[in-house]
Amino acid sequence: MEPITIIVNVAYIISAILFIYGIRMLGKAETARQGNLVSAIGMLIAVVMTLVHQDVFDNFGMILLGIAIGGGIGYYAAQRVEMTGMPELVALFNGFGGLASLTVGWAEYQRLFETGQSSIFTSIVIFLTVLIGGVTFTGSVLAWGKLSGRFGGGDPFPGSRMLNASLLGIMLICGVMMVLFGGSTAGYALFSAVIILSLIFGYTGVMPIGGGDMPVVVSLLNSLSGLAASAAGFVIGNNVLIVAGCLVGASGLILTVIMCRAMNRTLGSVLMGGFGSTSSGSSGVEGEMKAASIEDAYYVLEAADSVIFVPGYGMAVAQAQHVVRELGEILEANGTEVRYVVHPVAGRMPGHMNVLLAEADVPYEQLVEMEDVNPTMESVDVAIVIGANDVVNPAALTDEGSPIYGMPIIKVHEARTVYALKRGRGKGFSGIVNALFFGENTRMLFGDAKGTLSELVAQFKD
Amino acid sequence: MEPTTLILLLFIFILSAFLGFELISKVPSQLHTPLMSGSNAISGITIVGALLAIIQSNDSQFAGWLGFAALILASINVVGGYMVTDRMLGMFRKKEAKKD
Numbered sequence: 001m002e003p004i005t006i007i008v009n010v011a012y013i014i015s016a017i018l019f020i021y022g023i024r025m026l027g028k029a030e031t032a033r034q035g036n037l038v039s040a041i042g043m044l045i046a047v048v049m050t051l052v053h054q055d056v057f058d059n060f061g062m063i064l065l066g067i068a069i070g071g072g073i074g075y076y077a078a079q080r081v082e083m084t085g086m087p088e089l090v091a092l093f094n095g096f097g098g099l100a101s102l103t104v105g106w107a108e109y110q111r112l113f114e115t116g117q118s119s120i121f122t123s124i125v126i127f128l129t130v131l132i133g134g135v136t137f138t139g140s141v142l143a144w145g146k147l148s149g150r151f152g153g154g155d156p157f158p159g160s161r162m163l164n165a166s167l168l169g170i171m172l173i174c175g176v177m178m179v180l181f182g183g184s185t186a187g188y189a190l191f192s193a194v195i196i197l198s199l200i201f202g203y204t205g206v207m208p209i210g211g212g213d214m215p216v217v218v219s220l221l222n223s224l225s226g227l228a229a230s231a232a233g234f235v236i237g238n239n240v241l242i243v244a245g246c247l248v249g250a251s252g253l254i255l256t257v258i259m260c261r262a263m264n265r266t267l268g269s270v271l272m273g274g275f276g277s278t279s280s281g282s283s284g285v286e287g288e289m290k291a292a293s294i295e296d297a298y299y300v301l302e303a304a305d306s307v308i309f310v311p312g313y314g315m316a317v318a319q320a321q322h323v324v325r326e327l328g329e330i331l332e333a334n335g336t337e338v339r340y341v342v343h344p345v346a347g348r349m350p351g352h353m354n355v356l357l358a359e360a361d362v363p364y365e366q367l368v369e370m371e372d373v374n375p376t377m378e379s380v381d382v383a384i385v386i387g388a389n390d391v392v393n394p395a396a397l398t399d400e401g402s403p404i405y406g407m408p409i410i411k412v413h414e415a416r417t418v419y420a421l422k423r424g425r426g427k428g429f430s431g432i433v434n435a436l437f438f439g440e441n442t443r444m445l446f447g448d449a450k451g452t453l454s455e456l457v458a459q460f461k462d
Numbered sequence: 463m464e465p466t467t468l469i470l471l472l473f474i475f476i477l478s479a480f481l482g483f484e485l486i487s488k489v490p491s492q493l494h495t496p497l498m499s500g501s502n503a504i505s506g507i508t509i510v511g512a513l514l515a516i517i518q519s520n521d522s523q524f525a526g527w528l529g530f531a532a533l534i535l536a537s538i539n540v541v542g543g544y545m546v547t548d549r550m551l552g553m554f555r556k557k558e559a560k561k562d
Contacts, residue, residue, distance in 0.1 A: 020481065022500070024486075026496060027493060032496060033554075039504055043506070043540055058520070063516055070534040070538045070541065077542050079549075087495070094505075096538045097543075101508045103512070103535065107529045110528060111525040114524075114525070232511045237471065241510055242471060242475050249482065250478070259494075351492045351493060354495075355496070355554075
């Protein structure tokens with residue numbers, strides 16, 4: 001082994017260590033930001049040392065151009081995005097990562113094909129890279145579309161399971177034949193078929209899954225994009241790709257399971273789809289929603305000793321986080337105890353609401369956990385639900401027929417008064433009827449959450 | 463690829479998987495999104511594969527162009543991923559600084 005090869009591989013080891021420390025530090029509040037930086041340094045080392053290693057002068061212009069274009073787009077998107085639109089952006093970035101791995105696999109297949117160096121092993125790992133990368137790409141793009149409302153929510157079609165199972169079967173058959181016919185034109189045709197089928201499968205696989213489950217899907221796709229990178233590492237025999245990709249794959253899977261657990265569901269049931277797209281469950285809801293006026297809400301809030309805010313995705317859509325904080329400050333100045341309760345799966349990604357409230361400068365000590373508030377809910381005078389739905393649906397506790405039965409919820413229905421801010425009378429993102437909104441102590445404030453809260457703030461200022 | 467090399471790579475893969483499972487077992491929920499975003503940036507490591515594909519494009523012109531496409535895509539993933547994660551985490555820190 002040449003000395004330069006040894007140096008480069010030592011650098012790759014350092015990169016891998018930095019990635020490990022980076023992920024670990026990202027898991028702790030005090031060190032998270034440095035952790036991200038540490039892992040970015042690891043990436044920089046891996047990229048620079050790859051260029052040092054090789055005779056790059058022939059292609060240096062092309063490489064700089066590619067990094068400049070991609071980096072420029074990434075920089076622009078990351079700077080421009082509103083924090084409310086961030087889950088979609090993460091999904092989109094993830095899709096590009098998957099497509100990049102697919103393209104790396106394809107490039108290597110092309111090179112081996114033209115030089116006549118195909119082997120069974122490389123064919124197998126290239127198949128896996130392209131398969132996982134392709135599914136990640138179209139799956140992520142569809143998730144991005146669903147999260148940003150460009151595509152509809154749950155959209156099941158009859159026979160979707162059959163279709164997905166047969167697609168998977170056909171892909172596997174194509175894969176086996178592609179390996180057997182390695183290096184031939186027929187092999188290349190089969191390889192092309194695998195690319196196309198994997199792209200279709202990503203779409204049809206995510207399609208039947210309801211919008212409410214998109215956080216889980218994005219997390220799983222994140223895990224898959226790591227595995228795609230890891231598979232690409234096997235293709236080119238590169239350790240740092242294998243290690244980094246696999247770390248992402250494994251930690252992403254853990255995160256996915258954590259999220260499923262918070263919703264009291266299994267990964268399998270999420271992937272089978274159906275939930276969030278049917279109107280099953282909660283059939284016995286009676287009564288009607290009682291609308292309230294801003295003045296009513298003002299008088300009740302003015303007299304309250306203890307108020308909790310329960311934000312959901314509706315707050316993100318309405319960009320209401322700043323005015324929520326403003327109302328919180330006014331209430332506090334008025335002598336009211338103000339707390340914010342964030343459900344682990346509120347919003348479109350775990351921790352989505354925390355990021356938004358942090359953006360709006362909500363004091364950290366006012367953020368409380370669901371478990372800490374629930375036992376004392378009866379002493380809460382007013383619970384203000386801002387665009388949250390499933391995470392406060394009492395059917396999760398009482399209705400065994402409900403798809404969300406067993407999911408831990410924030411028990412706002414036990415508070416003395418509930419004000420629910422909602423755009424309209426329709427069902428939420430998940431498509432489940434919410435008994436809370438029909439409750440005896442619940443008052444609805446219909447309309448855009450930001451507008452409603454601004455009016456409340458104005459009332460206090462008068 | 464030599465069988466011994468294959469075994470070694472598989473060995474590395476399996477150990478990395480176990481390490482990955484252990485790394486994030488206890489993460490506060492408000493860090494889940496930054497963690498997802500940050501680890502998503504790491505999966506952009508495929509950028510190294512893209513660079514190697516370009517470098518070896520003497521063998522195949524078309525493979526070089528595929529590598530170029532992969533490089534652009536992976537760069538979006540890496541740069542965008544790290545920056546958006548930093549922006550998110552910066553908001554958490556701003557608030558802590560205020561508290562002091």
